Amino acid sequence: MSNQRPPASSGEDDRLACFPYGVGHSAEGVCLLVQMGPHRILLDCGLNDISPLQAAGSPPADVVLCSHAHSDHAQGLLALHNAFPQLPIYASEVTTQLLPLNWLDVRPEDVPRFCQALPWQTPIEFREGLSAQLFPAGHLPGAAAILLTYTAPHRTYRLFYTGDFFLSNARLVEGLSVEALRGTQPDVLIVEGSYGTARYPHRRQQENQLVERIDQALAAKRSVLLPVPTLGLGQELLMLLRSHHQFTGRNLDIWVDGTVANACDAYLELLPHLPTSVQNFARHQPLFWDERVRPRVRRLDEQQQQNLGQTPCIVLTDETVNLKTYCGSDPSLWAILRPERLRYPSTVNDTGITGVETYLLTEHNDCMGTNQLIHNLRPQHVIFIHGSPTYLADLAGLEELQNRYHLHTPGRGTLVELPIGETFIQPAPPERNYEGELTEFGTVVTITLPEAIAADPRWQDFADTGLVEARWQGEELVLRGLSQRELLSQSSNAKMPANVDCCANCRHQRGQRCWNPASPLYAFKVTPEGYCPVFEPIEFPTG
Numbered sequence: 001m002s003n004q005r006p007p008a009s010s011g012e013d014d015r016l017a018c019f020p021y022g023v024g025h026s027a028e029g030v031c032l033l034v035q036m037g038p039h040r041i042l043l044d045c046g047l048n049d050i051s052p053l054q055a056a057g058s059p060p061a062d063v064v065l066c067s068h069a070h071s072d073h074a075q076g077l078l079a080l081h082n083a084f085p086q087l088p089i090y091a092s093e094v095t096t097q098l099l100p101l102n103w104l105d106v107r108p109e110d111v112p113r114f115c116q117a118l119p120w121q122t123p124i125e126f127r128e129g130l131s132a133q134l135f136p137a138g139h140l141p142g143a144a145a146i147l148l149t150y151t152a153p154h155r156t157y158r159l160f161y162t163g164d165f166f167l168s169n170a171r172l173v174e175g176l177s178v179e180a181l182r183g184t185q186p187d188v189l190i191v192e193g194s195y196g197t198a199r200y201p202h203r204r205q206q207e208n209q210l211v212e213r214i215d216q217a218l219a220a221k222r223s224v225l226l227p228v229p230t231l232g233l234g235q236e237l238l239m240l241l242r243s244h245h246q247f248t249g250r251n252l253d254i255w256v257d258g259t260v261a262n263a264c265d266a267y268l269e270l271l272p273h274l275p276t277s278v279q280n281f282a283r284h285q286p287l288f289w290d291e292r293v294r295p296r297v298r299r300l301d302e303q304q305q306q307n308l309g310q311t312p313c314i315v316l317t318d319e320t321v322n323l324k325t326y327c328g329s330d331p332s333l334w335a336i337l338r339p340e341r342l343r344y345p346s347t348v349n350d351t352g353i354t355g356v357e358t359y360l361l362t363e364h365n366d367c368m369g370t371n372q373l374i375h376n377l378r379p380q381h382v383i384f385i386h387g388s389p390t391y392l393a394d395l396a397g398l399e400e401l402q403n404r405y406h407l408h409t410p411g412r413g414t415l416v417e418l419p420i421g422e423t424f425i426q427p428a429p430p431e432r433n434y435e436g437e438l439t440e441f442g443t444v445v446t447i448t449l450p451e452a453i454a455a456d457p458r459w460q461d462f463a464d465t466g467l468v469e470a471r472w473q474g475e476e477l478v479l480r481g482l483s484q485r486e487l488l489s490q491s492s493n494a495k496m497p498a499n500v501d502c503c504a505n506c507r508h509q510r511g512q513r514c515w516n517p518a519s520p521l522y523a524f525k526v527t528p529e530g531y532c533p534v535f536e537p538i539e540f541p542t543g
Contacts, residue, residue, distance in 0.1 A: 004019070004413060004414060004415040005019075005415070006019040006021075006033050006060070006415070007019060007033065007035035007040060007415070012037070013037045013038070013152045013153055013154075014037065014152050014154065014155070014157070014420075015035060015036075015037060016034075016035065016036055016157055016159070016187070016188060016417075016418035016419070016420060017034070017035045017415060017416060017417050017418060018032055018033070018034050018035075018188075018190065018383060018410070018415075018416045018418065019032070019033040019034075019035075019413075019414075019415050019416070020032050020033075020385070020410050020411070020412055020413070020414065020416075021033065021047060021052050021053065021412065021413075022046060022047050022412055023385040023386065023410060023411065023412055024046075024072060024192070024194075024385050024386035024387060025387075025388065025389055025411065025412070026388070027072075028046075028072075028412065029044075029045075029046020029047050029048065029071070029072040029073065029075065029076065030043075030044045030046045030072060030073050030385060030386055031043075031044055031045050031046055031047050031053075031076065032044065032161075032190065032385070033060060033061060034148065034159060034161075036130065036148060036150035036157055036159065037129070037130075037150050037152055037157075039062055039063075039127055039129075039130045039150060040060070040061040040062050041061055041062065041063055041064075041065060041130075041132075041148060042060060042061035042063070042064040042065070043065055043067070043146065043161050043163075043190070044065075044066055044067055044073040044074065044163065045064065045066070045073075045074065045075075045076040045077045045080050046070075046071065046072040046073040046074060046075055046076060047075070047076040048075060048076065049076075050076045050079045050080050050083065053076075053080060053083075054083055059084045059086070059087045060084075061087070062126070062127060063087075063088050063089075063090065063126050063127070064077070064080070064087060064088065064089040064090065065089075065090050065091070065132060065146055065161075066089065066090070066091040066095060066099070066115065067091075067095075067137065067143060067144050067145070067146060067161065067162075067163025067164065068091075068092075068095055068098075068137070068139065068140050068142055068143035068144065068163055068164060069091075069095050069098035069099050069101065069102065069140065069142060069231060070140060070164065070229075070231060070232065071102050071230075071231075073163065073164070074095075074099055074102050075102045075103075077089060077099065077102075077114075077115065078102070078103050078106070078111065078114075081112070081114040085114075088116065088126070089114055089115045089116065090115065090116050090117075090118050090124075090132070091115050091116075091117065091118065091142070091144065092117065092118060092120065092134055092136075092142045092143075092144045093117035093118075093119075093142070093273070094141050094142025094270055094273050095115070095142035095143070095144065096113070096115045096116070096117045096142075097142075097266065097269060097270060098140075098141070098142055098231065098263075098266055098270075099115055100266075101230055101231050101259070101262065101263055101266060104230075104259055104262060118132070118134050119134070120134055120135070120136060120144075121133060121134065121135060121180070122134075123149065129150055129151040129152070130148070130149070130150050130151075131148075131149050132146055132147065132148050132149075133146070133147040133149070134146060134147075135147065135176065135177075135180055135181065136173075136174065136176065136177070137162060137163055137164065137165040137166070137176045138165055138166035138167065138168070138169075138170070138173055138174065138175035138176045139163075139164045139165055139166040139170075139173065139176075139232075139363055139364065140164070140173060140231070140232050140363075141172060141173050141267070141270055141273060141274060142270075142273070143163060143164060143165070143173070144163060145160065145161065145162045145163055145165055145176060145181075146160070146161045146163065147159075147160050147184055147186065148160075148161070157187055157188075157420065158184065158185060158186040158187055158188075159186055159187065159188040159189075159190070160181075160184060160186035160188070160189050160190070160377060160379070161190045162176075162189075162190065162191045162192055162373070163192070164192055164194070164363070164364060164386065165191075165192065165364070165365065165373075166362075166363060166364055166365060166369075167365055167369045167372065167373070168202070168203045168362075168365075168369075169203070169275075170203065170236055170363070171236050171239040171240055171243070171278075172235055172236055172239055172267070172274055172275070172278060173274070173275065174275050176373075178372065178373060178376050181373075181376065181377060182376070184377065185377075185378075186377055186379045187379055187380050187381065187418070187420050188379055188380070188381045188382075188383065188418050189373075189374065189377055189379040189381070189382050189383070190383045190385060191370060191373065191374065191382060191383070191384060191385070192364060192370075192384075192385060192386035192387065193370060193384040193385070193386065193387045193391060193392045193395045194364040194365075194386055194387045194391070195362070195364055195365065195366045195367065195370075195387070195391065196367065196387060196388070196390070196391025196392065196394045196395055197367040197391070197394040197395055197398065198366055198367060198391075199366045199367055199368060200360065200362050200366045203361075203362060206359075206360055206361050206362060207240055207244070207361065209359070209360075209524055209525075210240075210337075210359045210361060211240070211241075211244050211246050211247070212246075212521070212524070213335075213337065213357075213359065213525070213527070214241075214314065214335075214337070215246055216526075216527055216529070216530045217312075217335035217527070218252070218312045218314075220527075220529045221312055221333075222312060222333055222334060222335045223308065223309050223312050223313050223314070223315065223333060223334050223335070224312075224313075224314045224315070224334070224335045224336075224337060225315050225317070225323060225326055225327065225334050225335070225336045225337070226314065226315065226316045226317070226337055226338075227317055227318065227319040227320075227321070227323065227336070227338050228260060228316055228317075228318075228319055228339065229318075229319055230258075230259040230260055230262070230263050230318065231263045232263075232363065233339060233361065233363065234256070234260040234263065234264075234316050235260075235263060235264060235267050235288075236361070237316060237361075238254065238256070238264065238288055238297060238316065239278070239287070241254060241295060241314065242281075242287075242288075242290075242295070242297065243281065247295055248294075249294050250294055250295050251294055251295075252294065252295035252296070252312075252313065252314065253295070253296050253298065253311075253313040253314070254295050254296065254297045254298070254313070254314045254315075254316070255298060255299070255300040255304065255308070255313060255314070255315045255316070256288070256297065256298070256299055256300060256315075256316045256317075257299070257300040257305075257315065257316070257317040257318070258317050258318035258321060259318055260316050260317060260318060261299050261300075264288045264289070267287065267288070268287060268288065271287065295314075300315065300317075305325075305326070308326055308328070309326075309327075309328060309330075309333050309334065319338065323336060323356075335357070335527070336356045336357065337356075337357050337358070337359050338356060338357075338358055338359075339358065339359060339360075339361060340358045340359065340360050357525070357527075359525075367395070367398075370395065371398070371400065371401070374401065374405070378404075379405065380405065380406055380420055380421075381405065381406045381407075381408065381418050382401065382405045382406065382407050382408065383408045383409075383410065383416060384396060384407070384408065384409045385410075388457070389409065389411070389457075390456060390457055390458055392409045393409055395407075395409075396408075396409050434449055434450055434452065434453045435450070436448050436449040436450065447479075461481065462481035463481060467481070467482040468480060468481055468482065469481075469482055469510075501531055501535050501537070502528060502529050502530060502531050502535075503521075503526040503527060503528055503529070503530040503531065503532075503535075504528035504529070505537055505538055506535050506536055506537065506538065507536050507537065507538045507539065508536060509526060512525050512526065513525055513526065514526050514532070516534055516536070518534045519532045519534050520532060
């Protein structure tokens with residue numbers, strides 16, 4: 001940690017500053033101490049070790065606000081409460097109900113209801129001149145974006161903290177409404193940049209692609225194993241499988257195991273807070289546990305676990321468990337699909353199992369959504385958090401942001417002063433581009449880049465195997481490194497008999513994707529045993 005210290009409890013009436021105890025780099029949680037005049041506000045406490053907050057021997061803040069119940073934002077709250085029982089902690093009503101899922105290893109009677117609920121979109125004054133207002137942030141039921149307002153003797157200061165937010169609607173939560181934020185006029189915006197400058201298809205398109213992949217596996221008589229986090233994604237997937245037209249009424253068993261099932265129970269208690277469409281669905285059939293309406297959704301018990309895989313089924317379980325527990329001695333009978341971790345390495349325990357595939361189901365905004373929020377709020381300062389340092393640096397290097405805002409990408413322990421003034425001094429943009437040379441040698445094209453590119457932490461993953469895939473994207477050529485997992489998966493294509501009409505034997509399948517424009521699977525990832533009506537066999541040389 002840096003030698004800089006957090007703001008003291010007293011200060012100038014017009015001082016704005018932010019001291020990050022954690023900014024969500026790697027697997028680090030989010031915990032931000034904000035000073036607004038004489039007031040100290042702790043935004044989230046996703047620390048696994050809260051000792052930095054105890055260093056002074058007194059409460060680290062005057063008030064704590066929790067954006068949502070995911071562990072990287074909330075897991076340290078119980079320890080913080082135990083250390084300082086009088087420190088007030090607030091969140092939305094739904095978040096107060098979901099928080100205990102962070103401490104399932106603690107007896108329920110030992111987890112006090114220490115978090116107080118705040119209403120939506122109603123300014124609440126905590127201390128003289130300091131108030132907070134919560135806005136539904138999407139991403140997860142109960143997730144809140146927080147507007148802090150401090151009225152100083154000479155002017156009013158506003159700071160807006162997004163927490164984790166998503167502008168698009170998901171199955172169980174509606175997206176953040178930019179319209180509801182008009183007129184807030186924050187001076188400072190603290191915004192997550194989980195996906196950096198990447199752009200992704202619309203959420204519904206991602207869902208359809210995942211459903212198609214699951215359907216392919218079931219059609220090939222394989223069961224599907226979905227390791228997921230305890231809270232959020234697993235419940236979204238269950239709702240997707242229950243309501244998508246390709247699964248409605250299908251004679252299929254969906255089993256739920258581990259802490260994911262506990263989170264499903266918690267969601268059932270939140271039904272009045274879920275979107276109207278979900279409440280209407282629940283009037284006709286149970287949201288999760290249902291043995292009557294197909295597909296059937298049930299908890300997995302020890303007896304049923306012994307019979308898994310005898311007929312194709314779907315299993316959702318904790319991402320940290322040993323997957324061999326479910327696959328048994330023959331993993332080839334299973335399609336194992338895990339979510340892409342765009343910020344940190346996966347925690348899925350798939351050691352010794354080959355052929356594990358990934359899927360993308362975004363829970364945060366891509367570059368377009370992040371920029372849309374920034375340009376609508378138009379703050380003086382933008383602090384990027386919650387993402388790998390390289391992704392956040394990419395965002396801070398965008399010219400459209402560089403020209404308009406003071407941009408900050410602080411690390412843990414780095415104090416950020418936030419002076420508010422009338423003039424804007426443009427900061428120097430970070431170095432992001434690399435110039436190289438292109439040479440053609442008959443049938444070979446060589447691209448040479450400077451060695452400085454290898455200093456980027458992403459280079460190790462890009463150059464993992466020394467092989468790359470190139471494709472055109474409009475007028476630009478995009479290079480992508482091929483991972484060992486992808487090469488292993490590609491090598492499994494050879495196991496398919498040559499006389500079988502399937503993606504493994506189709507001349508349009510390259511890099512696990514279909515490149516036939518006439519195919520409904522065009523540009524999608526496909527499996528070796530997949531098939532579509534425009535299959536064309538590979539023409540092997542004869543003689």
